Amino acid sequence: MEKKYIIAIDEGTTSARVIIFDKSQNKIINNTRLKFNQLFPKDGWVEHDPEEIWQTVKNAMDQSFAETKIKAEEVFGIGITNQRETVIAWDKVSGKPVYNAIVWQCRRTADYCKTLPHNLRRQIRTRTGLIVDAYFSATKMRWILQNVKAARELAKKDRLCFGTIDTWLVYKLTNGKCFYTDTTNASRTMLFNLSKLEWDDYLLDYFKIPKNSLPKILNSADDFGMAQTSIGEIKIAGVIGDQQSSLFGQGCFKRGQAKNTYGTGCFLLFNIGDKPNLTKQNLLSTVAWTINGKTAYALEGSVFNAGSALEWLHYNMNMIQNSFESSSMSSSLKSSEGVYVVPAFTGLGAPYWDSFARGLIIGITRGTKPEHVVRATLESIAYNCYDIVLQMQKNNIKLTELRCDGGVSNNNFLMQLQADLMGVKLICQENSDVTALGAVYMAGLQTGAYKKLSEIESAIGFDKTYTPIIMSQNKKTALMKGWKEAIKRSQRWS
Missing domain, CATH: 3.30.420.40 (ATPase, nucleotide binding domain)
Structure with a gap:
């Protein structure tokens, strides 16, 4: 059966969107968007329920498949784009989260960030390209380790998984077989060495974050495993943070x-x-x-x-x-x-x-x-x-x-x-779903739907x-x- 579709999962701050893109017609044929709850447990704190995020994505996919009647054999692959910096911690064995997702907007670690010494701030700037701020993932991970007993116990047993939303979705879509992120999402954690393109041991040691709790870093266009969907197995071929995806989609x-x-x-x-x-x-x-x-x-x-x-x-x-x-x-x-x-x-x-x-x-x-x-x-x-x-x-x-x-x-x-x-x-x-299109194009490059960037340029x-x-x-x-x-x-x- 001829392949003609590319699927994008666009998991944002307030909703999950699934689009089905018909490459042969160069257009989106289905766009399903479902909202999920915003949780504000304290002033300046913002959380999401990880299981609700996953269920919302799954429901959006199932609704898209039901409305279009497409078959897995017709799909080149799936591209994922996501809200960045948001952190989830879960049990590597059971797949159960130990705490709500701490959202990029959350300011609970602002006081801690304020105490970090000047030398460390300089090191973070030099190593990661970022500045010290509660916006990024590192201090969120540290907070979970310090405040959630289950996370500390899992870390001792080498069963703790930390991930941004992309990693969580890849893990859930592959039934726990794949624990990956890409360079764009890794670069937003305040733990990623921008020059070496790998986790930075100095910063991991400072924030006391176990390296084995972090996912393997792949290219943005890469093999992220096989998604188990209601219509069959589909290759996950692209992962890219939402703002980088928009840059690519533009x-x-x-x-x-x-x-x-x-x-x-x-x-x-x-x-x-x-x-x-x-x-x-x-x-x-x-x-x-x-x-x-x-x-x-x-x-x-x-x-x-x-x-x-x-x-x-x-x-x-x-x-x-x-x-x-x-x-x-x-x-x-x-x-x-x-x-x-x-x-x-x-x-x-x-x-x-x-x-x-x-x-x-x-x-x-x-x-x-x-x-x-x-x-x-x-x-x-x-x-x-x-x-x-x-x-x-x-x-x-x-x-x-x-x-x-x-x-x-x-x-x-x-x-x-x-x-x-x-x-x-x-x-x-003319198409306002540019962030999702970036994920489409990334997965399309990896699966051969697009041979080179100039093909994508001409389609925009x-x-x-x-x-x-x-x-x-x-x-x-x-x-x-x-x-x-x-x-x-x-x-x-x-």
């Missing part, structure tokens, strides 16, 4: 190309080629992907709250019904009348890196209306992304265009403001462009001055 294969994903958070990645750049700016150096043993690297700026800020406006504040309404409300005003919103619900990411910052609304007067707060919230996303571009410019990186994706990229007001601030063209794909289409409207430097300076002042007042609050 076709940013060449040095100098960049993308920004406007999802739960915003993640701007810039392809810097085949050598890591340990920038002195407040940006991260990370693996973009590894294919056939060759690694590409990226600089990254992470904004923790974007789509989550719009959800806050909707569910918590009842100010909007959806993202499209926020766009029209904002466009109806000439300005936000001096109102600034800093949506630091879980601290601030790049370029501020303050786990103790908290959200604020400032500049309110008797004339302030919900529309002003809505507009200021959208503006905050654009300002924070512009902050990252300014940091990149200090690192001698100049943007000429920015490829955009994610659900919030459908917000016309935000996208036009972003183009105006950055002074560059923003282009969006862009359908929307935001051309910058000239904004005077004085206006930019005034807007950003207010933003910086609002940021300053939100910092070190908690």
Whole structure:
């Protein structure tokens, strides 16, 4: 039977999505998305139920198979992309988690991070390309070992498994036979040596994390085992962290190309080629992907709250019904009348890196209306992304265009403001599921559905462009001055 389909599992922060891509038609023929619960046991803590994540992925796959009637023999393979930095610990023998997944947004280890000595911070920067922050996986693993008795007992018996979400899904899909991760996910743990492309013994020893509790590191396009699905065995042929997957799905294969994903958070990645750049700016150096043993690297700026800020406006504040309404409300005003919103619900990411910052609304007067707060919230996303571009410019990186994706990229007001601030063209794909497509393309390369990157490039289409409207430097300076002042007042609050 002729192979024609590639399956992508896109396990995100709030939902699991399964898409079935018909390579012969170059289009998605099925897209199933199921949400799972968000757990907030304490202020600043964020957790997920690992078994619920697995069941949600399984249900989404089964629903996709039922709706399309495809057969396993028709599938090239499965690609997995996932929320990064989130940690799960489980029993190697029983496969049972010993604690909830600690999510990338969780700030429970912020106080501990604050105590780490300057020398270690320098070592982490040099070895991993990252900065010390509760965002990354290492301190989450340490917390589990210190606070979950079952994890310590399993570690003594050499039965403890630590993994990011990709590793958990590979393990579950293969019925516990495969315990793997890829270089992109490993590079987000604060335990991965960016130059050697392996677990770093010095950091493992410092954080007291047993090396044998960590998965084997493979290429992003590789053989991750056979998934046992309801329609039969299917090869898992690609694994890549969600933001790197978006960079790949946008076709940013060449040095100098960049993308920004406007999802739960915003993640701007810039392809810097085949050598890591340990920038002195407040940006991260990370693996973009590894294919056939060759690694590409990226600089990254992470904004923790974007789509989550719009959800806050909707569910918590009842100010909007959806993202499209926020766009029209904002466009109806000439300005936000001096109102600034800093949506630091879980601290601030790049370029501020303050786990103790908290959200604020400032500049309110008797004339302030919900529309002003809505507009200021959208503006905050654009300002924070512009902050990252300014940091990149200090690192001698100049943007000429920015490829955009994610659900919030459908917000016309935000996208036009972003183009105006950055002074560059923003282009969006006709297919908004770019993160999932990155996993499709990665699995497609490994299974021979695609022979080379140029084939993928020719398959990508862009359908929307935001051309910058000239904004005077004085206006930019005034807007950003207010933003910086609002940021300053939100910092070190908690």
